Amino acid sequence: MKNDLGELSAFAMVAEERSFTRAAARLGISQSALSHSIRGLEKRLGLQLLARTTRSVSPTAAGTTLLQELAPALERIERAVAETRKQREAPSGRIRLIIPRTASKVVILPKLAEFTRNYPEIVLEVTSSNDPVDLVAGEYDAGVQLGEFIQRDMIAVRVTREMRLAVVGSPQYFAAKSIPRHPQDLKDHACIGFRFSNGLYRWEFEKGSRALTVSPQGPVSFDDPELVIQAVLEGVGIGTAMENGLLGLIAEGKLVQVLKDWCPSFPGYFLYYPSRRNQPAALAALIETLRLDQ
Structure with a gap:
């Protein structure tokens, strides 16, 4: 029932406002669309959730029971969405980073104290691995690796000078x-x-x-x-x-x-990640901190 969450949220709004007109205005949809959504929900559940008269709207007994369980769940979802949106706007949250142990010493540790002071709401979760990995499959936000091991479809930012x-x-x-x-x-x-x-x-x-x-x-x-x-x-x-x-x-x-x-020189280590689109502020902060000063 892919429409249930939206329809349940609409039902909770109508029950709170005791009015289709006011609920529709808060949701930014037409009153007829809201009525259609509620009727569809009631039809699928096989229960009337709202008692309607020309003057008022109120939850039925079944609607009241549903609302008691629904309201806290919707509130948790709203908080979760707000927290996720916050990660886009302010540097906060968790970053999963995979990096060779040797690179941790030359790339992460020298700048870690500065990073944690500047961004106290970010938690770095660092995993050590010498092997090149698939960031997406491993559910990592970013990695550090030698340039020769980074796939071509990754965005790469230099974090060390040439090495050998x-x-x-x-x-x-x-x-x-x-x-x-x-x-x-x-x-x-x-x-x-x-x-x-x-x-x-x-x-x-x-x-x-x-x-x-x-x-x-x-x-x-x-x-x-x-x-x-x-x-x-x-x-x-x-x-x-x-x-x-x-x-x-x-x-x-x-x-x-x-x-x-x-033993000739080679490009050295790069921070790499999958895409620039909708980049979390926490990852952007890490990139700017580790980026090699030109």
Whole structure:
């Protein structure tokens, strides 16, 4: 009964006003249309809900019983609609965001305190995942991912500068192994893999017009980039991670960066979302906060 909600709301309005004329004016419809709607509701229910005379309108016993249950439900619906409309007008409500853990550290955490101070009525619900996901199917409002993994039908906003991967090993590892000078030398090394749900990440290298990929072969792989680097620090083998997160360890001599001339820059992370139409104010606030300052 797809028309029931509108007709039940119309019935409640007539019962409240005790007048078809006043109820029609509040609803913004003609009196004849309102009468037709009420008659249709009564016909489907098989009960008279309103007693009508030339001078007055009042609910019948059946109408009064219905109204007692109906009025609170309609009030809750009205509040829910008003709250939803508020999210379009003022930054409030919940935002579901999916983002790789590494990106959380460089994109979200540095601006989180500022965001929560400026928008105290917004709640961020952050899920960590390295895998590219379908935002709509996963019921996420937005995501953060490397540009190469974002579908073409998404709106993408840059949130980091260009980045690049670093290939690193520990000093104790290289004390027993030679430094690789070419990606092909990695076949002689223990390479610690980083794993997506659908398989290992293949290490991509480029130098001038030459490009090649290497499938890491080694004793262990992780789905967490921090564990990859921890294993590297323990001397297990060579691993890769975002260079900007390793600069301190490299400067301190705890990691040795290799094949640097084979690791070009790439566009970095983007915030992405399905559409610009009817964008909630909360999402617009998050976009403006995370957008990379030009």
